[in-house]
Amino acid sequence: MSQRHLIIGAGLAGALLAVLLARRGHRVDVFERRPDQRIKGYEGGRSINLALARRGLAVLQEAGLGDAVLASAVAMRGRQVHPLNGDSNFQPYGQSDAECIWSVHRGRLNHLLLDAAEAAGARVHFHQRLGLVDFNQRRAEIIDDRDRCARWMDFDTLLGSDGAGSALRNAMQGHGDLQPDIAPLDHGYKELEIPPDADGSVQIERDALHIWPRGGYMLIALPNTENTFTVTLFLPNQGPTESFEALQTATAAREFFEARFPDVLRLMPDFENDWASHPTSSLATLRLRRWHLDSRAVLLGDAAHAMVPFHGQGMNCAFEDVAALDRCMASDTDRGGAFAAFEVERRPNAEAIQAMALENYVEMRDSVDDPHWRLQRTLELALAERHPGRFVPRYSMVSFTRTPYALAFERGHWQRALLAQATKGRQDLEGLDWAALDARITSGLAPLIDAP
Ligand SMILES: Cc1cc2nc3c(=O)[nH]c(=O)nc-3n(C[C@H](O)[C@H](O)[C@H](O)COP(=O)(O)OP(=O)(O)OC[C@H]3O[C@@H](n4cnc5c(N)ncnc54)[C@H](O)[C@@H]3O)c2cc1C
Numbered sequence: 001m002s003q004r005h006l007i008i009g010a011g012l013a014g015a016l017l018a019v020l021l022a023r024r025g026h027r028v029d030v031f032e033r034r035p036d037q038r039i040k041g042y043e044g045g046r047s048i049n050l051a052l053a054r055r056g057l058a059v060l061q062e063a064g065l066g067d068a069v070l071a072s073a074v075a076m077r078g079r080q081v082h083p084l085n086g087d088s089n090f091q092p093y094g095q096s097d098a099e100c101i102w103s104v105h106r107g108r109l110n111h112l113l114l115d116a117a118e119a120a121g122a123r124v125h126f127h128q129r130l131g132l133v134d135f136n137q138r139r140a141e142i143i144d145d146r147d148r149c150a151r152w153m154d155f156d157t158l159l160g161s162d163g164a165g166s167a168l169r170n171a172m173q174g175h176g177d178l179q180p181d182i183a184p185l186d187h188g189y190k191e192l193e194i195p196p197d198a199d200g201s202v203q204i205e206r207d208a209l210h211i212w213p214r215g216g217y218m219l220i221a222l223p224n225t226e227n228t229f230t231v232t233l234f235l236p237n238q239g240p241t242e243s244f245e246a247l248q249t250a251t252a253a254r255e256f257f258e259a260r261f262p263d264v265l266r267l268m269p270d271f272e273n274d275w276a277s278h279p280t281s282s283l284a285t286l287r288l289r290r291w292h293l294d295s296r297a298v299l300l301g302d303a304a305h306a307m308v309p310f311h312g313q314g315m316n317c318a319f320e321d322v323a324a325l326d327r328c329m330a331s332d333t334d335r336g337g338a339f340a341a342f343e344v345e346r347r348p349n350a351e352a353i354q355a356m357a358l359e360n361y362v363e364m365r366d367s368v369d370d371p372h373w374r375l376q377r378t379l380e381l382a383l384a385e386r387h388p389g390r391f392v393p394r395y396s397m398v399s400f401t402r403t404p405y406a407l408a409f410e411r412g413h414w415q416r417a418l419l420a421q422a423t424k425g426r427q428d429l430e431g432l433d434w435a436a437l438d439a440r441i442t443s444g445l446a447p448l449i450d451a452p
Pocket residue numbers: 008009010011012013014031032033034046047049050051052128129130131161162163164165166167168189232300301302303309311312313314315316317318
């Protein structure tokens with residue numbers, strides 16, 4: 001008889017994992033604490049839209065779902081940067097239009113994955129929350145949140161895709177030393193919306209990720225198919241000014257926007273209402289020493305490695321986890337061995353993208369508006385053109401290739417040191433010793449296997 005896998009959480013990772021495992025003929029039951037959003041509508045709780053990059057898309061394509069996802073996605077070909085003086089500038093992400101990221105609607109993507117999971121034979125149970133786990137008896141307590149009734153389910157394996165606040169992780173912690181390290185970010189976020197204009201058209205460029213960098217904080221906007229934009233303000237949680245603490249009322253928030261984001265404020269007629277009714281949420285990085293408990297349980301996605309969202313990679317990383325876990329489970333019949341191999345493969349990569357995501361916050365909120373950073377970026381693009389497939393900007397490695405994050409981190413570090421050294425004290429690239437740079441690159445960087 002086939003093994004019984006209980007997947008906890010039918011978010012993005014859990015629903016996709018259910019698709020792949022059910023297609024392999026496994027018995028899969030998915031328990032999700034929320035109602036079925038296909039009936040009730042998406043309830044939110046996390047960001048409304050997300051950036052899908054090549055590595056996440058590749059996993060969806062391998063699952064035969066890529067085209068359906070792209071059918072309702074919006075391509076973003078670069079950053080549209082909006083300084084305070086109103087002179088916005090477009091910074092392409094890559095060297096061609098093919099190098100883009102995609103804005104996808106979280107609720108719609110989740111619907112599609114849930115439909116595919118059920119079509120593959122997985123059973124998805126809504127309003128069902130994981131409570132306790134008896135690892136010795138291999139039984140999990142599932143609580144129906146409608147009537148608080150609990151029942152115990154037998155399992156062979158528990159697969160934890162229940163997000164940053166994972167109940168499975170908490171249960172595993174009592175049995176194995178996961179050594180959780182949670183580093184809260186001292187900045188939070190709030191989502192707002194730019195609606196279409198009176199004739200239904202977009203109010204700002206549609207094919208870009210918009211950034212209003214303001215040094216210590218920033219506002220971003222991602223396009224939606226309905227010609228709306230989801231706007232996210234990232235701001236320190238505390239402080240006498242320019243913090244969520246200081247913006248307790250919609251009136252205070254309006255004054256702040258008038259001073260710091262006047263051009264966006266004009267595009268948001270429902271500003272006060274959105275400000276007052278949308279939550280302010282927190283962000284954190286979660287690292288664990290172990291992701292699995294022998295053959296009984298394993299964590300993936302945010303449950304294993306929640307990260308700050310500034311590289312737009314949490315979901316992409318979670319999809320890579322799903323593909324890797326499916327592959328390890330298919331190639332190793334010893335379940336404990338498969339989980340260990342999964343963890344060995346994915347943990348260093350998750351830690352690398354967590355670090356890059358933290359670094360990217362500084363780049364987005366500050367550096368993109370800095371002339372020296374822009375000079376480095378110009379040189380970076382020039383070197384990428386001189387050494388295609390070898391000198392690949394870090395952002396491109398992360399967003400447009402499937403290069404393991406850990407390798408992108410390492411190569412990115414080397415490349416950034418070279419850029420900093422070559423541009424030190426310069427205003428432009430006039431008279432640069434290109435031959436010396438070329439020589440360093442050919443000797444220091446091997447060709448990248450998965451170049452864009
Ligand atoms: C503001 C913001 C912007 C982001 N932008 C991007 C982006 O642009 N690109 C990107 O790739 N990533 C982005 N991310 C990250 C991305 O949202 C996550 O990495 C991704 O959702 C992780 O998927 P998951 O399935 O692991 O977890 P989740 O999507 O959180 O799903 C967990 C599921 O488990 C359920 N659950 C929780 N507890 C239980 C329980 N006890 N029992 C049963 N079910 C339970 C939840 O209801 C939920 O459905 C962003 C995150 C934030 C906060």
